[in-house]
Structures are given as C-alpha cells and as structure tokens.
Amino acid sequence: MSNSSWRFSKRALAMKSSIIRESLKLTAKPGVLSFGGGMPAPELFPVEELIEACRKVLTERPDEALQYGTTEGYTPLREAIAERMNKIGVPCTADKILITGGSQQGLHLLGSAFIDEGDYVVTARPTYLGAIQAFNAFGPKYATLPSDDDGMVVEGLEEILVEKSPKLIYLVPTFQNPDGRTIPVPRRKEILKLAKKYNTPVVEDDPYSELSFEGKVPEHMFSLAPENVIMLGTFSKLLAPGLRIAWLIAPNNECFDRCVKMKQGADLHTNTFAQHVVYEFMKTGALDGHVEKVRKLYARRRDVMVAAMRKYFPEGVTFTEPTGGLFLWVSLPEKINATELMPKAVEKLVAYIPGMAFYPDGGGDNSMRLNFSKANEEEIEIGMKRLGELFQEALNS
Amino acid sequence: MSNSSWRFSKRALAMKSSIIRESLKLTAKPGVLSFGGGMPAPELFPVEELIEACRKVLTERPDEALQYGTTEGYTPLREAIAERMNKIGVPCTADKILITGGSQQGLHLLGSAFIDEGDYVVTARPTYLGAIQAFNAFGPKYATLPSDDDGMVVEGLEEILVEKSPKLIYLVPTFQNPDGRTIPVPRRKEILKLAKKYNTPVVEDDPYSELSFEGKVPEHMFSLAPENVIMLGTFSKLLAPGLRIAWLIAPNNECFDRCVKMKQGADLHTNTFAQHVVYEFMKTGALDGHVEKVRKLYARRRDVMVAAMRKYFPEGVTFTEPTGGLFLWVSLPEKINATELMPKAVEKLVAYIPGMAFYPDGGGDNSMRLNFSKANEEEIEIGMKRLGELFQEALNS
Numbered sequence: 001m002s003n004s005s006w007r008f009s010k011r012a013l014a015m016k017s018s019i020i021r022e023s024l025k026l027t028a029k030p031g032v033l034s035f036g037g038g039m040p041a042p043e044l045f046p047v048e049e050l051i052e053a054c055r056k057v058l059t060e061r062p063d064e065a066l067q068y069g070t071t072e073g074y075t076p077l078r079e080a081i082a083e084r085m086n087k088i089g090v091p092c093t094a095d096k097i098l099i100t101g102g103s104q105q106g107l108h109l110l111g112s113a114f115i116d117e118g119d120y121v122v123t124a125r126p127t128y129l130g131a132i133q134a135f136n137a138f139g140p141k142y143a144t145l146p147s148d149d150d151g152m153v154v155e156g157l158e159e160i161l162v163e164k165s166p167k168l169i170y171l172v173p174t175f176q177n178p179d180g181r182t183i184p185v186p187r188r189k190e191i192l193k194l195a196k197k198y199n200t201p202v203v204e205d206d207p208y209s210e211l212s213f214e215g216k217v218p219e220h221m222f223s224l225a226p227e228n229v230i231m232l233g234t235f236s237k238l239l240a241p242g243l244r245i246a247w248l249i250a251p252n253n254e255c256f257d258r259c260v261k262m263k264q265g266a267d268l269h270t271n272t273f274a275q276h277v278v279y280e281f282m283k284t285g286a287l288d289g290h291v292e293k294v295r296k297l298y299a300r301r302r303d304v305m306v307a308a309m310r311k312y313f314p315e316g317v318t319f320t321e322p323t324g325g326l327f328l329w330v331s332l333p334e335k336i337n338a339t340e341l342m343p344k345a346v347e348k349l350v351a352y353i354p355g356m357a358f359y360p361d362g363g364g365d366n367s368m369r370l371n372f373s374k375a376n377e378e379e380i381e382i383g384m385k386r387l388g389e390l391f392q393e394a395l396n397s
Numbered sequence: 398m399s400n401s402s403w404r405f406s407k408r409a410l411a412m413k414s415s416i417i418r419e420s421l422k423l424t425a426k427p428g429v430l431s432f433g434g435g436m437p438a439p440e441l442f443p444v445e446e447l448i449e450a451c452r453k454v455l456t457e458r459p460d461e462a463l464q465y466g467t468t469e470g471y472t473p474l475r476e477a478i479a480e481r482m483n484k485i486g487v488p489c490t491a492d493k494i495l496i497t498g499g500s501q502q503g504l505h506l507l508g509s510a511f512i513d514e515g516d517y518v519v520t521a522r523p524t525y526l527g528a529i530q531a532f533n534a535f536g537p538k539y540a541t542l543p544s545d546d547d548g549m550v551v552e553g554l555e556e557i558l559v560e561k562s563p564k565l566i567y568l569v570p571t572f573q574n575p576d577g578r579t580i581p582v583p584r585r586k587e588i589l590k591l592a593k594k595y596n597t598p599v600v601e602d603d604p605y606s607e608l609s610f611e612g613k614v615p616e617h618m619f620s621l622a623p624e625n626v627i628m629l630g631t632f633s634k635l636l637a638p639g640l641r642i643a644w645l646i647a648p649n650n651e652c653f654d655r656c657v658k659m660k661q662g663a664d665l666h667t668n669t670f671a672q673h674v675v676y677e678f679m680k681t682g683a684l685d686g687h688v689e690k691v692r693k694l695y696a697r698r699r700d701v702m703v704a705a706m707r708k709y710f711p712e713g714v715t716f717t718e719p720t721g722g723l724f725l726w727v728s729l730p731e732k733i734n735a736t737e738l739m740p741k742a743v744e745k746l747v748a749y750i751p752g753m754a755f756y757p758d759g760g761g762d763n764s765m766r767l768n769f770s771k772a773n774e775e776e777i778e779i780g781m782k783r784l785g786e787l788f789q790e791a792l793n794s
Contacts, residue, residue, distance in 0.1 A: 059448070101668070
C-alpha cells in the first residue's frame with residue numbers, strides 16, 4: 001500500500017509547508033488569542049451589500065457569471081480597477097490588468113514567468129512569507145537587504161544587481177507585511193534608478209496602501225516608473241479575502257501575455273461569479289465608504305495594541321508603530337528566540353508568527369509579527385498582557 | 398520603453414497559448430456557430446437555487462464564508478463530496494480530498510508535484526488539451542498511445558514504462574475529451590496492472606462520468622485500484638464552471654500533502670465563498686435532479702448532432718458516437734487538414750477545434766473536436782449543414 005516510492009518532482013520534495021499556515025493550525029486551540037494570522041476584521045464584511053450583489057448578478061446575467069470566462073478576467077471589472085487605480089495615481093489601462101485568484105496567485109505567476117532554478121530574487125529582510133512560498137516552487141536563491149525604519153536599505157543593492165543578476169526585486173513598499181514599514185519616495189526613486197539601470201523588474205506588492213491611518217501614502221513605485229514595475233493589488237483587505245479576487249498590473253504587453261499564458265495552464269481563469277459580484281459591489285460606490293470604516297477600525301486597534309505593548313512589555317523589547325496596514329513587528333532582546341518560545345506562548349493562550357518565517361535566507365530569531373486587524377480591543381489588551389508576561393519570564397529564565 | 402529584454406524564465410519562453418482559448422477568441426465573430434468550446438448549456442444553470450444558496454451562506458456564516466480558509470478546503474464540502482463519491486462507488490475519505498480552483502488547477506498541481514524537466518508523461522492520442530497545457534509548464538516529454546473505439550490501447554504501454562520511466566499516466570477514461578471514447582473495465586484493469594507493476598500513478602481525470610446517456614458507466618479506475626490512482630472531479634459540468642470548484646482525490650497521505658503544499662504556494666486556497674455556496678446547494682439535494690436534466694438535454698443534442706452529421710457530411714467523413722459527456726470526434730479524409738480549413742470555416746460562420754490541438758506530440762491534422770452541449774437543436778442542425786458543405790468543398794478542391 002505504501003506509495004512513498006512514487007517519484008515526486010525535485011520541486012515537490014524541496015517544498016516546505018508555510019510556517020504561517022502550520023502555526024495557524026497549532027494556534028487553533030480553544031482559548032488561544034492569536035495575533036498570528038493576517039485576517040481582516042470579519043465584523044466589517046459588507047454582508048447586505050454582497051447579498052444584493054449576488055442576487056443582482058444571478059438575476060441579470062447568470063449565463064455569463066456562471067460560465068467559463070477569459071483568462072484575463074471579466075472586462076468590466078478590469079475597467080473598474082483601472083479607473084480606481086488611476087484615481088489613486090497609478091497610470092494603467094484595463095488591457096494590462098490580469099485578474100488573479102488572490103495576490104498569492106499573482107506572485108506564483110511571476111515566479112513562474114521569471115524564475116529558473118538558481119536565479120536570484122532580491123527581497124528585504126524581513127519580507128512577506130507568502131512571496132517566499134510562491135517563489136520557492138521555482139527554486140530561486142535570495143539576495144536580501146536589511147530594513148531600517150524606512151524599509152529596505154539601498155546600500156548593497158547595486159552590488160547584488162551586478163554580481164547576481166537577479167530576475168526580480170520584490171517589495172511591499174507600503175505598510176510592509178510583516179513589519180509595517182513604508183519606503184519613502186526618495187528611497188523608492190533610488191531603488192527604481194538602479195532597477196532600471198540593470199533592467200530588473202520591481203514587483204510592487206501593494207495590498208495595504210489604501211489602509212493608511214494618517215492620510216496620504218508615498219507615491220506608488222508603479223507611478224514613479226510605470227515601465228519598470230509590476231504591481232499587485234487585491235480586494236482581500238479592502239473587501240473580503242474569501243472572494244479571492246486580486247489583480248496584476250503589467251507594465252508592457254509582453255509581460256502581460258506571459259503571465260496570461262502561465263495562468264491559462266494554472267487554472268484557466270479566476271472564478272467568474274466572484275468577479276461579477278465584486279464588480280457589482282464596486283458599481284454601487286460602496287467600496288470607498290467601506291474602506292474608510294476599515295481604516296478607522298484598524299487605526300483604533302493599532303492604537304490600543306501599541307498602548308498595551310507600552311504598558312505590558314518589559315524593557316528591551318522594541319516594536320514598529322506602522323501608520324497603516326495590518327501588522328507590526330516586535331524585536332526581543334538577543335537572548336530570546338521567538339520560535340522556541342512558541343509552545344510556551346500557546347500554553348499562555350497567546351500566539352504570533354515567529355520572525356524567522358519572514359527571513360528567506362535565515363535570521364530574525366528574536367523577532368515576531370503581530371496582527372492588529374482581527375482581534376477586538378479587549379482581546380488585544382489581554383493578549384499583549386500575556387505576551388508581556390511571557391517575555392518577562394523568558395528574560396528571567 | 399521596450400522591456401523585451403527582460404529575462405523571463407525558460408518555462409515562460411517555451412509556453413504557448415492554448416489553441417482552444419485562442420480559437421475561441423477568433424470564433425467570437427458575430428454570427429459564427431461555434432462547436433469549439435466545452436461550455437455547459439447555460440439555460441440549465443440552477444439560478445434560483447444558487448441565489449438562495451448565496452443568501453443563506455451570507456446570512457448564516459458570513460464571517461467564515463468571506464474569510465481566509467484552509468488550503469485543503471471547506472471541510473463540510475469535502476465531506477459532502479466524499480459521501481457523493483462513495484455513492485458512485487469511489488472509496489475515499491474527506492481527508493484525502495483537496496478542493497481546487499477547477500480541475501485545471503488539479504492538473505497543474507499534479508504537474509508541479511511530479512514532473513521535472515524532461516520527465517515523461519503517458520497520454521492517449523488524442524488527449525485533453527488542458528492537461529497538456531497544465532503539464533507543459535513543467536517541461537515534460539510525452540509518450541503517447543493511439544486510441545481505438547475503446548480509448549487508449551494498452552499495446553506499447555509496458556515498453557514505455559520500462560524504457561521511459563514516466564512519472565504519470567494521464568487518462569480521461571470515461572467520455573474522454575476530445576473524442577468521447579470510454580475505456581471498458583477489462584482494459585482499465587490491464588492498464589492498472591502495468592501501472593502498479595512499474596509503480597506509476599494513474600491520473601483519472603473524471604469530469605464527465607455522471608453525464609452518461611445510457612445508464613451505468615464502467616467502474617472508476619480509482620475504484621479498481623484505490624492505492625494507485627489520483628482522481629480529479631469537478632462541479633464545472635455538473636453545476637457551473639464559473640464557480641471554479643473541483644476536487645482532487647489523493648490515494649495516500651504523502652501525495653495529498655505534497656499537493657497541498659504546492660497549492661499553498663500557488664494560491665493559498667480556493668474561493669471560500671464559492672465553496673460554501675456549492676456546499677449549500679448540495680445540501681438541498683437538488684444536485685441529482687439537476688444532473689438528470691443536464692444528462693437528458695445533452696443526450697438529445699448528441700442525437701440531433703449525430704443525425705445531422707449523417708444527413709450532411711460527405712462520404713469518407715467518420716465520427717464517434719459517445720454515450721455521454723460533451724464532445725465527439727470527427728475524422729476527415731487524409732487530404733483535408735482541419736487546421737488549414739479553419740479560416741474557411743469561420744467564413745462559413747461555423748467553428749470547431751482542430752484535432753491537432755489534442756496531440757501532444759504531433760498528428761491529428763485531419764480531425765476535429767465538436768461540442769454538443771452548448772448549441773441548441775436548431776443551431777446544431779445549421780452548424781452541421783455548414784460543416785458538411787465545408788467538407789464537400791474541401792474534397793472537391
């Protein structure tokens with residue numbers, strides 16, 4: 001009966017499960033307050049509006065909404081996204097927008113379209129774990145640069161571009177997952193100048209820029225260099241992740257066409273029905289008001305979390321204070337290993353993602369990511385208290 | 398501005414666009430009666446029931462249905478599928494069922510999990526084009542065997558297994574796309590015996606077996622050798638393709654886990670909302686009655702198509718007469734090349750998929766696939782008349 005001798009691909013044998021998703025399973029234990037996931041606040045899901053959008057789509061155009069669709073995506077949705085993107089200063093047209101099954105698929109398509117085994121990808125350290133997971137299927141190496149308060153540093157980038165000819169520079173420039181840091185415009189320009197000089201595409205993964213708590217965000221990298229950036233946007237944080245509707249903006253036809261072909265092979269096309277529902281929701285004009293609600297709630301929760309961290313965390317523990325997004329980053333004294341601390345955390349009924357998960361080439365042992373969008377204020381208060389005690393005990397031991 | 402010098406992956410540079418999808422674009426010309434696609438009849442979509450399922454899901458459990466989900470899929474849906482599979486004689490449990498974004502994704506995950514560049518995959522010729530498209534991303538070679546009236550022949554299989562050590566044997570054993578042929582049980586057993594002897598997994602792609610026009614279908618290959626077959630099922634033909642809900646049944650934990658890991662990287666998980674909606678629809682018990690309606694309509698359309706082909710096609714043109722599914726296969730006299738005939742067909746306002754698209758290693762020039770599920774009876778009659786004239790002219794020229 002054992003088929004352990006089936007000959008899987010080298011790729012499959014090398015793939016590890018996402019630490020995030022495995023951690024989430026561990027922390028599903030009853031009573032655990034988890035700050036590990038990256039889930040939007042479900043109480044804000046615009047349920048009534050979505051019921052109406054479903055009814056409308058299925059009443060008015062069931063033949064189209066339930067049928068096979070084009071790989072590129074539902075044209076009116078692509079047009080609505082292009083319009084919204086232009087409104088926030090991203091100059092793009094619908095014909096370069098590819099609808100994807102979440103931005104995770106966008107990352108996977110880019111990995112597929114660009115990475116041969118052994119090719120380098122540049123990322124910040126820490127960087128978004130899901131991107132590492134998506135790229136790893138294609139056997140890349142990573143050349144990483146550290147982050148300061150302004151995100152990935154530029155020092156060392158040119159050397160990497162010269163010596164390692166990376167295929168992609170991957171960035172979450174605004175409210176980066178996992179650390180909430182944002183790259184200011186001057187640094188964006190420096191990165192783009194080098195990227196251009198060495199003809200290396202920049203992937204701007206942008207799930208959070210509309211979730212700014214303090215007004216305007218820096219100009220998008222795509223806006224600063226529309227010919228050299230591939231941008232990823234998503235409705236997961238703006239509307240609902242369960243709909244799995246995101247988009248990739250290609251800077252030119254060749255890049256667009258290659259991504260479309262990879263998607264044809266991967267899943268033919270994204271859920272037609274969900275595309276219609278999201279389009280219908282956008283058409284009502286309710287998205288802006290909804291995003292405003294999300295912003296306010298997350299800003300409030302960040303405030304509560306930061307205040308509780310100040311109150312409960314022992315000296316020597318530092319953290320970022322993001323002005324948007326869903327995450328902040330905690331740095332512990334060197335002697336504490338956040339991965340090793342996890343079982344004790346779960347005993348104390350609190351959970352996080354160990355920082356090492358976000359380091360594609362090792363490191364980050366004494367850090368962790370915390371999410372402030374999902375738990376309510378009371379839970380945040382209790383959770384930070386538990387974490388403070390946990391840190392204190394680790395320091396004392 | 399030109400980024401044609403971006404260094405795409407070898408994989409991307411080798412990928413061609415699906416002939417089906419490109420053909421479908423060509424034939425979108427107004428007035429063309431296309432028998433090219435593989436679309437279900439939209440007039441049968443159970444719209445009222447789906448509106449109610451959406452309303453129920455969003456009213457009763459919006460927090461879950463709109464949120465991130467597990468990579469494996471929505472557990473109650475996996476359980477409902479397992480129950481249904483067992484009812485049709487496929488012995489499986491929910492914990493080995495992975496929900497995928499259409500069977501196309503299942504094929505892609507299997508390609509990813511098994512195929513290294515240069516590995517062989519066994520298929521019938523002709524075989525399903527979407528599988529070729531999915532596998533091609535991983536750079537396989539194909540070892541193909543011809544089909545007779547009973548589907549892929551066994552002669553030559555052992556030689557391939559010995560000499561080429563293929564990673565997978567890919568089959569659509571029941572009402573195969575593109576030719577509608579079905580492999581009888583004795584031949585299934587012969588194939589499975591060899592597959593087992595050489596420890597090579599069989600992929601049983603099974604989108605059509607519930608759409609039988611004449612009662613029982615042969616036992617599934619998975620049922621005949623549950624330890625050696627990976628099965629793919631889908632709601633695309635039973636309910637609606639736009640929902641993109643399908644499933645992969647793994648024969649053992651290792652295979653299941655490896656597919657799950659590839660899916661994590663590819664898109665995290667399948668649309669949660671659509672999974673809940675399909676589950677809710679299944680729960681009403683309406684699926685069986687719906688499938689019965691689909692069966693009756695397609696059987697009728699096949700009858701009409703076959704009768705019209707007898708009436709209008711010139712001597713020397715032969716075709717399969719499938720007892721289920723969505724497709725039949727036309728063989729033209731040697732001198733006619735169906736690919737070269739396409740522009741003339743479109744001029745005559747009729748379209749098909751040239752047979753060569755279904756031959757992974759060349760051939761099939763004088764054949765074509767026709768779909769009988771989408772067009773209504775009048776359209777079928779007119780379309781076959783146009784095709785008959787087209788063939789006659791080609792023969793005369």
